[in-house]
Amino acid sequence: MTCNWQDVIVTQGAQQALDLLARVVVQPGDVVAVEEPGYPPARALFAAQGARIAHVPVDGEGIVVRKLPRNTRLVYVTPSHQFPLGMPMSLERRIELLEWAAKRGAVIVEDDYDGEFRFEGRPVESLKSLDRAGLVAYVGTFSKTMFPDLRIGYVVPPAALAGPLWSAKQICDWHSCLLTQSALGAFMLDGAYAKHLRRMHKAYAERRATLLRHLATGLAPWFEALPATAGIHLVAHLTDTLDEARVVAAAREVSVGLYGIRGFYADKSTEQGVLLGYGGTNVDAIERGMTRLAALMPTL
Ligand SMILES: Cc1ncc(COP(=O)(O)O)c(C=O)c1O
Structure with missing residues (x-):
């Protein structure tokens, strides 16, 4: 533009x-x-x-x-x-x-x-x-x-x-x-903003790839990532009959911050899923968090 x-x-x-x-x-x-x-x-x-x-x-x-x-x-x-x-x-x-x-x-x-x-x-x-x-x-x-x-x-x-x-x-x-x-x-x-964008782009790309890898492997039985090409969050639908609120609450117990997506619908009866933000975290924290989540899911 x-x-x-x-x-x-x-x-x-x-x-x-x-x-x-x-x-x-x-x-x-x-x-x-x-x-x-x-x-x-x-x-x-x-x-x-x-x-x-x-x-x-x-x-x-x-x-x-x-x-x-x-x-x-x-x-x-x-x-x-x-x-x-x-x-x-x-x-x-x-x-x-x-x-x-x-x-x-x-x-x-x-x-x-x-x-x-x-x-x-x-x-x-x-x-x-x-x-x-x-x-x-x-x-x-x-x-x-x-x-x-x-x-x-x-x-x-x-x-x-x-x-x-x-x-x-x-x-x-x-x-x-x-x-x-x-x-x-x-x-x-002075060009610092453009440099900052390039640096953050690389960092976010790594975090996003880490999240997508976990969603496609250890978490695949329960989650299905939606295609997103930009931004600093992604959404995964819950593929099972699991209750979104229960997953979010249980994840919080093991210090994994997820947001349910139901609150984004005016019609509360629709899809179930979670929003995973990767703006304020890092690759190591994502690795640890997703591993904990994968261990938690079979117990729900
Ligand atoms: C859809 C959307 N628009 C705008 C914003 C940013 O709003 P603001 O610039 O008022 O902080 C956000 C932040 O989360 C957002 O998700």
């Missing part, structure tokens, strides 16, 4: 970018479509702004466009690395979504929260770079590439929304912290 610095509105993380977008685009009662399963903080934010939330299923190619309600005002998607399941949105689906939104004048919010870490395949063009109708607001964050406490994110809006968004940002908090922005800017300008 190419843009000028004037096109970028710096926010307090991606969450404030979503908040500002909701404030300027969504009226109480408007329909906002989110992915099912999806990112709960986004869902909660749009609901808190008075939107009616439509939970639209995803399949292996991303959000199922034909299931979007006709009167949708805003569609929130995670095309680089669907949250939480992990698959990228296919190019065909991106085009279908853009065409659908153009017909209805809906705004698309593209949350690219961790697409910097891609491990397989060629990156698919962002929705923003394919957008000819001025419908896509591209949201990014430094929460994954740096750390969440930095609270630096940004939105590159369609031209028509730029003015209202600048005003909304000013009304909310004038501007984001200049001290941390200058520090991050200096880190980027």
Whole structure:
């Protein structure tokens, strides 16, 4: 995606970018479509702004466009690395979504929260770079590439929304912290950020490979990893009749931190699985943890 610095509105993380977008685009009662399963903080934010939330299923190619309600005002998607399941949105689906939104004048919010870490395949063009109708607001964050406490994110809006968004940002908090922005800017300008990304990419690739190896060997009778090409977490479905909450609780007893995926569904009756994050760990800890998990599973 190419843009000028004037096109970028710096926010307090991606969450404030979503908040500002909701404030300027969504009226109480408007329909906002989110992915099912999806990112709960986004869902909660749009609901808190008075939107009616439509939970639209995803399949292996991303959000199922034909299931979007006709009167949708805003569609929130995670095309680089669907949250939480992990698959990228296919190019065909991106085009279908853009065409659908153009017909209805809906705004698309593209949350690219961790697409910097891609491990397989060629990156698919962002929705923003394919957008000819001025419908896509591209949201990014430094929460994954740096750390969440930095609270630096940004939105590159369609031209028509730029003015209202600048005003909304000013009304909310004038501007984001200049001290941390200058520090991050200096880190980027002297090449240290690019070096940091390369170093972390290598570290995350090793952690991911270690996790996938355990899931494909010792843990294979119980888990099935979903294909994910990017990011710093992956999801594995539970292949047995095991209860997700029980697996998560038992894993915690042996100091293995897993998240159940049910909380990411609005419809609680769906798939069972676990999310495995590898952002805040290391290869040795993953080796130990997965070995402990493999020993635990036959006892459940
Ligand atoms: C889907 C998604 N979007 C955005 C973010 C980052 O949000 P923020 O930049 O507000 O920390 C996350 C972090 O977990 C996420 O999972």
